[in-house]
Amino acid sequence: MTKNIMIVGVGGQGTLLASRILGNTVINEGYDVKVSEVHGMSQRGGSVVTYVKYGDKVYSPIIDEGEADIILAFEMLEAYRALPYLKKGGKLIVNGQRIDPMPVITGAASYPEEIADKIAAKADIKVIDALSLAKEAGNIKAVNVVLIGVMAKSTDIAYEKWIDTIRSTVPEKFLDVNLKAFDLGYNI
Amino acid sequence: MKKLLLGNAAVARGAYEAGVGVVASYPGTPSTEITEEIVKFEEIYAEWSPNEKVAAEVAIGASIGGARSMSCMKHVGLNVMADPVFTVSYTGVNGGLVFCVADDPGMHSSQNEQDSRHYAKASKIMMLEPADSSECKEFTRTAFDLSEEFDTPVFIRLSTRVSHSQSLVELGERENKELKPYEKNIGKYVMMPANAVKRHVVVEDRIAALKEFAEQTPLNSIEENGANIGVITAGIAYMYAKEALGDKADFLKLGMVYPLPEKKIKDFAAKYDKVYVIEELDPVIEDYCKSLGIEVIGKEIFTLLGEYTPNMIKSAVLGESAPQKATIDEAIPVRPPVMCAGCPHRGVFYVLKKLGLVVSGDIGCYTLGAVAPLQSVDTTICMGASVSAALGMAKARGAEFNKKLVSVIGDSTFMHSGITGLVDIVYNKGNNTVIILDNSITGMTGHQDNPTTGYTIRGEETKQVNLVALCKAVGIEHIAVCDPFDVKAFEEVVKTEINREAPSVIIAQRPCALLKKVKYTGHCKITDKCKNCNMCMKLGCPAITLKDGKVIIDATQCNGCGLCVNVCPFEAIEKEE
Numbered sequence: 001m002t003k004n005i006m007i008v009g010v011g012g013q014g015t016l017l018a019s020r021i022l023g024n025t026v027i028n029e030g031y032d033v034k035v036s037e038v039h040g041m042s043q044r045g046g047s048v049v050t051y052v053k054y055g056d057k058v059y060s061p062i063i064d065e066g067e068a069d070i071i072l073a074f075e076m077l078e079a080y081r082a083l084p085y086l087k088k089g090g091k092l093i094v095n096g097q098r099i100d101p102m103p104v105i106t107g108a109a110s111y112p113e114e115i116a117d118k119i120a121a122k123a124d125i126k127v128i129d130a131l132s133l134a135k136e137a138g139n140i141k142a143v144n145v146v147l148i149g150v151m152a153k154s155t156d157i158a159y160e161k162w163i164d165t166i167r168s169t170v171p172e173k174f175l176d177v178n179l180k181a182f183d184l185g186y187n188i
Numbered sequence: 189m190k191k192l193l194l195g196n197a198a199v200a201r202g203a204y205e206a207g208v209g210v211v212a213s214y215p216g217t218p219s220t221e222i223t224e225e226i227v228k229f230e231e232i233y234a235e236w237s238p239n240e241k242v243a244a245e246v247a248i249g250a251s252i253g254g255a256r257s258m259s260c261m262k263h264v265g266l267n268v269m270a271d272p273v274f275t276v277s278y279t280g281v282n283g284g285l286v287f288c289v290a291d292d293p294g295m296h297s298s299q300n301e302q303d304s305r306h307y308a309k310a311s312k313i314m315m316l317e318p319a320d321s322s323e324c325k326e327f328t329r330t331a332f333d334l335s336e337e338f339d340t341p342v343f344i345r346l347s348t349r350v351s352h353s354q355s356l357v358e359l360g361e362r363e364n365k366e367l368k369p370y371e372k373n374i375g376k377y378v379m380m381p382a383n384a385v386k387r388h389v390v391v392e393d394r395i396a397a398l399k400e401f402a403e404q405t406p407l408n409s410i411e412e413n414g415a416n417i418g419v420i421t422a423g424i425a426y427m428y429a430k431e432a433l434g435d436k437a438d439f440l441k442l443g444m445v446y447p448l449p450e451k452k453i454k455d456f457a458a459k460y461d462k463v464y465v466i467e468e469l470d471p472v473i474e475d476y477c478k479s480l481g482i483e484v485i486g487k488e489i490f491t492l493l494g495e496y497t498p499n500m501i502k503s504a505v506l507g508e509s510a511p512q513k514a515t516i517d518e519a520i521p522v523r524p525p526v527m528c529a530g531c532p533h534r535g536v537f538y539v540l541k542k543l544g545l546v547v548s549g550d551i552g553c554y555t556l557g558a559v560a561p562l563q564s565v566d567t568t569i570c571m572g573a574s575v576s577a578a579l580g581m582a583k584a585r586g587a588e589f590n591k592k593l594v595s596v597i598g599d600s601t602f603m604h605s606g607i608t609g610l611v612d613i614v615y616n617k618g619n620n621t622v623i624i625l626d627n628s629i630t631g632m633t634g635h636q637d638n639p640t641t642g643y644t645i646r647g648e649e650t651k652q653v654n655l656v657a658l659c660k661a662v663g664i665e666h667i668a669v670c671d672p673f674d675v676k677a678f679e680e681v682v683k684t685e686i687n688r689e690a691p692s693v694i695i696a697q698r699p700c701a702l703l704k705k706v707k708y709t710g711h712c713k714i715t716d717k718c719k720n721c722n723m724c725m726k727l728g729c730p731a732i733t734l735k736d737g738k739v740i741i742d743a744t745q746c747n748g749c750g751l752c753v754n755v756c757p758f759e760a761i762e763k764e765e
Binding site for chain 1: 190192194217218220221296297320349352353354355356424427428430431432495497498499510511512513514515516517518519520521522523524525526527528553556559560561632634725728730732733734742744745
């Protein structure tokens with residue numbers, strides 16, 4: 001059975017690193033894996049979506065609506081946007097941060113109110129203040145690894161396996177911050 | 189050893205293992221990482237060329253010179269390099285020659301959705317199409333052998349989801365390919381009419397031989413599941429179809445999409461009541477089947493637009509409905525891409541919008557100058573068109589219109605194909621003003637060096653093209669260099685140059701905010717001097733936003749570039765370290 005994990009956020013939030021840590025961890029578990037990323041124009045502050053799929057044999061690299069087991073969202077509005085992709089019984093892990101998109105900044109649209117409650121009425125959602133935890137770890141950019149930590153706890157892959165991947169994926173000078181960030185997420 | 193690799197990285201690995209010696213490319217999403225990965229292999233000569241035509245010619249020369257060589261580009265880059273491609277089809281190769289072209293169905297990062305398979309048929313060059321990273325590596329490796337065996341260049345066709353998906357790849361060793369001897373051969377390599385006439389015969393014979401090969405090669409494979417539906421498919425569409433239909437269909441997976449295997453397709457199709465052709469974009473395989481009189485179902489149930497998904501195929505072929513999903517019960521704001529906080533282009537477009545100019549735009553991050561609230565760009569067609577199209581506009585609408593018209597083009601795009609347009613302006617007595625947005629890098633594709641940066645693809649120092657001297661040399665007498673963050677000075681320069689009765693160039697110089705060498709610190713803060721005039725909101729900076737009617741600056745988004753400090757009329761924005 002294939003497990004589908006979707007990572008959504010705003011370009012520049014570090015979703016690519018998160019998907020790489022996830023992808024590399026699951027191959028070490030012996031699964032077939034596909035990770036589909038977005039590069040280029042849409043990365044410039046736009047909505048970004050990464051799909052990570054693993055199982056005995058994975059064909060399509062993309063996840064369709066109604067198929068994601070877990071959605072890991074780096075921002076509230078992006079979590080809301082991704083809601084139709086969640087499988088019945090799936091789980092949303094969301095960073096509570098709000099980043100206004102340009103139509104909101106210009107006043108052409110308004111940022112939806114009480115997104116967490118609206119999602120909670122329809123799906124299992126866990127909201128995390130990953131920004132504060134990242135600050136506590138020593139760098140606000142470590143939001144991505146905090147969230148990976150939270151997600152890791154809801155998989156059946158051992159803690160040490162995640163740590164091994166972080167050690168081999170993250171550059172040496174950022175390693176301590178990222179290990180701390182992972183732990184803060186994992187132990188939430 | 190198996191490794192998780194991006195499709196593009198797997199192409200690079202395949203080329204490395206095939207003993208490639210020379211790779212020349214121009215960056216373009218979704219193809220860029222192929223050449224960036226090639227650079228990691230020190231044995232290979234790699235370069236960013238000024239444009240795709242030059243890149244293809246470097247690769248062609250290297251092939252004639254006896255090395256295995258490759259050039260990689262996005263689909264629209266293939267248009268730029270089409271000229272040499274159609275003729276190298278006639279000359280054939282010495283060392284194996286591979287052109288790797290990445291299409292962008294869904295236009296994640298492109299200005300059109302062209303299907304590059306048409307080029308294979310038009311130029312009579314064989315084309316392979318991998319469906320995942322493992323095939324990317326294997327097909328690329330094979331492509332070099334086929335190129336030498338059949339004396340032909342070979343296309344590898346990718347699409348965004350193949351290029352930018354990671355999947356598992358078995359790594360192999362590099363073949364150490366000796367340079368093939370170089371022998372002068374005028375009949376083969378000098379394509380003047382008398383020789384080309386003879387080579388055209390060779391091309392047609394080669395296509396006939398490749399058609400035979402297509403019948404036999406394991407690149408085209410049949411998967412029998414005892415089903416009563418037949419599916420003919422290729423590339424990423426195979427993966428979608430396989431996931432959607434599983435064992436409920438038999439598959440003819442075409443790894444070689446030009447030329448196609450007539451007999452194999454006929455024999456396969458004859459076995460089923462219903463045969464579907466599943467391919468993204470144009471009905472290339474479908475039209476071929478129909479031309480053979482084979483009844484297939486294709487674009488009457490599948491769209492010509494965008495990317496496919498497994499659910500789309502499941503619904504079209506099996507009539508199965510999509511899985512249950514939660515809905516969003518209100519309209520939610522879109523999140524389009526925007527210029528980054530600190531982007532040097534923001535200052536330029538702020539001024540151009542303020543002056544109400546018509547802006548002939550180009551391809552790069554600065555295309556985002558067309559997005560609200562700046563909405564400054566009027567046209568974007570292709571690389572370089574900002575310069576030449578503005579000349580055409582001015583010739584059509586006259587001198588007064590020209591005083592409200594500028595071109596904007598990035599440093600890399602100017603080197604790619606803007607310079608020829610500038611020559612045209614000088615030669616044909618245009619009075620246009622061209623703004624070169626010199627941010628010291630090729631930005632949109634993720635920071636590649638170019639002839640104006642002073643560094644090679646390997647980061648080695650090299651001679652830097654001097655934009656001022658270059659513009660002067662083609663005959664531009666009025667060249668101003670200005671920092672677009674000094675908005676007052678920049679505005680004055682633009683006003684002066686557009687009113688001049690002579691062609692002019694403004695070089696808006698400030699490096700991309702994401703470059704490592706750019707060290708903005710701290711962040712900006714609104715003080716109580718703020719009168720809520722919302723002038724700073726006109727910048728369209730992602731860090732500046734309204735909260736309960738008041739302007740605030742989000743410290744997590746702001747990089748402290750200070751542009752807003754320069755536009756505030758009340759000195760109400762301060763920098764905080």
